[in-house]
Each structure stands twice: as structure tokens, then as C-alpha cells.
Amino acid sequence: MPLEEVLLPEGVLPSTWQTALYDAAASFHWQANMLEADLALPYSRHICWGEGKQLIAYLSGHLIAGEFTVNQVYVQPDYRGQSYGSQLLARFLDLGASWGVEAVYLEVRASNYVARQLYQQAGFTELAQRKNYYKKPTEDAIIMYYQM
Template structure:
């Protein structure tokens, strides 16, 4: 297994990221391929992609803002869900963020996404707020969670 970052991306990457999200999220991708392409070009954006035998198993997309991480996507390809890929992605990303000196990581998750919330809680993320009607299609609250990276046991 290996990890890719955005410096390893090709011009087709935005489409590939969108396809993984479209297939994997219960309600389809929140971003279009064009939005992924624009995000890849952002100075503050970074991606952590898990690849095995040239197959993308999943990825984390995030922004590095001062000493904090704002996670935009944690996605596991549909055919690899329930196999520990999300856990592996988070473990490696968190280790990287700690090594880089980041202090905390934030994310939002659909209130109904119980498996994702369980994964985040297992990895030390804690509930900090609820954003009413944050998501659309269908409309749903977003649960804001935070991981204090200095509290993570190595």
C-alpha cells in the first residue's frame, strides 16, 4: 500500500475523486469534478490518498489553515467500505498532522451518518456543535467534530 498527495496527481484526478465520492456517499458527491479541480489548485488544500495495486481505496481531502486542519472529505470507495480503510486513512493522516505540528482537526458529518461518526469518535474526535440544515439533498443537520491532536496517543 502507498499514499499519494496532490503533488502526485494527474489532470484526470479531479474526475476520479468525484467518481469515488459519487459512488460512495449515500446521497452522491457534495462537490462536482470542477470543484475538486479548483480545490486541488488551492495553496492550502491537501489530499491523502490510499492506493493498493494501482486501485484507489479512499482519500481524505483537507485544508491546512494556520495550525489547524479542516477536513472536507473522508471517503472510502464503496467496494472497500467496512474493511478498515477509513481507520487506516485517519491513523496515517493524524500521524502526519502531528508530525507537521498541527494542533487540531475539524470536520462536519451528516447527523444520520452513524458509521462515520463512530469512526471519528473511535479516533478521538469529539462533538462540538450542530449546524442546523447544513446539508441539502436531503436537508440535514451537520455535526461538527474536533480532534485535539496534542491529546492523541502515539
């Protein structure tokens, strides 16, 4: 079965995807009310991919004045290593062009070498480092940048 795509805030998620989206957001230490507030923002964008009742991957962030800040990129654990992350990122960059995105920023844990490699292969460059940005465990963040 081919993947289905829902773009938020325009689209409507199947209820099973919505539950999985809340669970995935919790893995980023977002509480349900934080996700709900984010979904209500006029500059918030979410790309959700699924198959049947299963949410497989999503990307979320904020688009303000031509700059997009990626907040979360998530692939369900059972689907990791199957190129969903790189495909989702490529789809986002295609959509971003139609949304008027000129530049993309994101932060990633310094130890998350898989994600850093994914972003570098997509054309992102490392811009700066934020010391002790993440908690539990305390870790530096790498700020990455992509010019559209």
C-alpha cells in the same frame, strides 16, 4: 499487493486514480472544476490510497494556521467495512503532526452513525450542531473536533 499512497499537491496520481477521485468527489456534490480548484490551493491537502489501478480511499481538507478542516473522507463502496477508514484517519493524524496541525475540525451528517463512531473512536469529540446544514436530504451537521 500493499496499498500505495499519494499525497497531493506534491504527488502525481495515476490516471485511473484521478478518474476515481473525480467520481468520489461527485458523491459529495463537488463538480470537477471545484475539485480542480481545491487541488490548486496552497493550503489544500489530500491523502490518496490505492492498489494497482484502483483508488481505494482518500481524505482531503485545508490546513490554515495550524487548524485542519476535513472536507471529505471517502472509501470506495467495495472496500468499506475493512478498516480502511480508520487506518486512513490514523495516517492523516500522523501526517498532521508533521504538518504542524494543532487542531482538526470536521462536519458529518447527523444520521451517519458509522462515520460518527469512527471519528469518536479516533478521539474526536462532538462540538456543536448546525441545523439543516445539508441538503438533499435536509439534515443537521455535527461538528467534531480533535486536539493534536
